[in-house]
Amino acid sequence: MATYFLIIIYLAFISLGLPDSLLGAAWPVMQSDYEAPLETAGLLFMIIAAGTIVSSLASGAILKRFGTGKVTLVSCIMTAGALLGFSLSPSLVWLIICAIPLGLGGGSVDAGLNNYVAAHYKAHHMSWLHCFWGVGATLGPLIMGQFITGQTSWRDGYLVVGGIQFALVVILFLTLPLWDRVARSSKGAANEDQGNAEHLMAVEADSSVKPLQIKGVKLALVSFLLYCGIEATVGLWGSSFLVNVKGISAAAASQLVAIYYAGITIGRFVTGFITFKVSNRILIRGGQITALAGAALLLLPLPSGFSFAGFMIIGLGLAPIYPCMLHETPVRFGKKHAQTIMGYQMAVAYTGSTFMPPILGFLAAYSTIGIFPLYLVIPAAAMLLFSEKLNVFLKKNGLKENYS
Known part of the structure; x- marks a missing residue:
């Protein structure tokens, strides 16, 4: 039952990725329809992101009160309704209004599903979970592209994706009783590692300790901030760097950025198999070193072919970091606080x-987009440093390697 139920969770993560890349794909046409300034897309993106941040911070208390199944169901209803609202919005004001539930719906379900899989499934499932997010993020622009290149409108693209979300709502509603049943019958990979028992007992024994007061949590949070900043920065500014600095055509540059995302998706699929033999911690370290090497390659004054290699190396390096860090959460900090800490991490x-991609845009406006590789190398090195400091701390406190 747990395996079949996992398929539902994978479908939920595909639906989570679907809306993430729709706005960027549709905005050139939407901008013309609304006669809006180019930067309006940035405003909508910020509103969606703000809603996601707020719901992620509140997810710990919400999930404890209502459970992952109900929160996921309500969040998907909000997301589906917001996408339907986008397809029907007569003005920019309505787009802004619909952007609020779109962001709020994404944060809680993201944190909830990540914590659920970390608590009840092994590490390879976490990697595959985020692989399916990549599937959704790739399908979104493909679906939208079919509509904006034909005789139909971008509104139909949003309507179709919203319909997919509503189909998931029906599935989630029908399977709602299974969430608690699977949670009771499943054993999380973190709990199977007996070598970590003393550390987890020590963390969870003191109920007066708040999640942010647990030693090591802040180091983990910085690592998450730097990772997602790097991932988004490459996706947003990689094409501009290749065109303006390396002299690559816009079409070739966009294909390379698509390959970068495909590298992350494929890398996470492969990582799921590697986790059978290699611990999360080794995969995190290896991924961070690989991503740093790829960013450093872009710094060198080499022919454009090496830039292709650099982007591919960065994508493959980033692939295991995020899902493996998420899966380590209950192992590092105890299952009692894992749900709340997961929300903080999101x-x-x-x-x-x-914020990291716009900061690069601001700096490039006063200098050149040529600073792009350096802007990647510095946070990549910092992420590796903070992650290793956390490993040293956990080792001193009795947390052994987790080979789940």
Whole structure:
């Protein structure tokens, strides 16, 4: 039953990825229809991100009160309704209004599903979970592209994706009783690691300790902020760097950025198999070193072909980091506080992806987009540093390697 139920969770994560890339794909046409300034897309993105951050921060209390199944159901209803609202919006004001539930719906379900899988399934399922997010993020622009290149409107693209979300709502409603049943019958990979028992008992024994007061949590939060900032920065500014600095055509540059995202998706699929033999911690470290090497390659004055290699290396390096860090949450900090800490991690992650790319744009406006590789190398090195500091701390406090 747990395996079949996992398929439902995978479908939920595909639906979570579907709306994430729709706005960017549709905005050139939407901008013309609304006669809006180019930067309006940035405003909508910020509103969606703000809603996601708020719901991620509140997800710990909400999930404890209502449970993952009910929160996921309500969040998907909000997301589906918001997408339907986008398809019907007569003005920019309505787009802004619909952007609020779109963001709020995404944060809680993201934190809830990540914590549910971390608590009740093994590490390879977490990697595959985020692989399916990549499937959704890739399908979104493909679906929208079919409508904006034909005789139909971008509104139909939003309507179709909203319909997919409503179909998931029906599935979630019908399977709602299974959530608690699977949670009771499943054993999380973190609980199977007996070598970590003393550490987890020590963390959970003191109920007066708040999640942010647990030692090591802040180091983990910084790592999440830097990771998502790097991932979003490459996606937003990679094409501009290749065109303006490396002299690559816009079409080739956009294809390379698509390959970068495909590298993350494929890398996470492969990582799911590697986790059978290699611990999360080793995969995190290896991914961070690989991503740093790819960013450093872009710094070197080499022919454009090496830039292709650099982007691919960055994508493959980033692939295991995020899902493996998420899966380590209950192992690092105890299952008692894992749900709340997971929400904090989601909020900080979205903060990084929201603010780091615009900061590069601001700096590039006063200098050049040529600073792009350096802007990646510095946070990549910092992420590796903070992650290793956390590993040293956990080792000193009795947390052994987790080979789940």
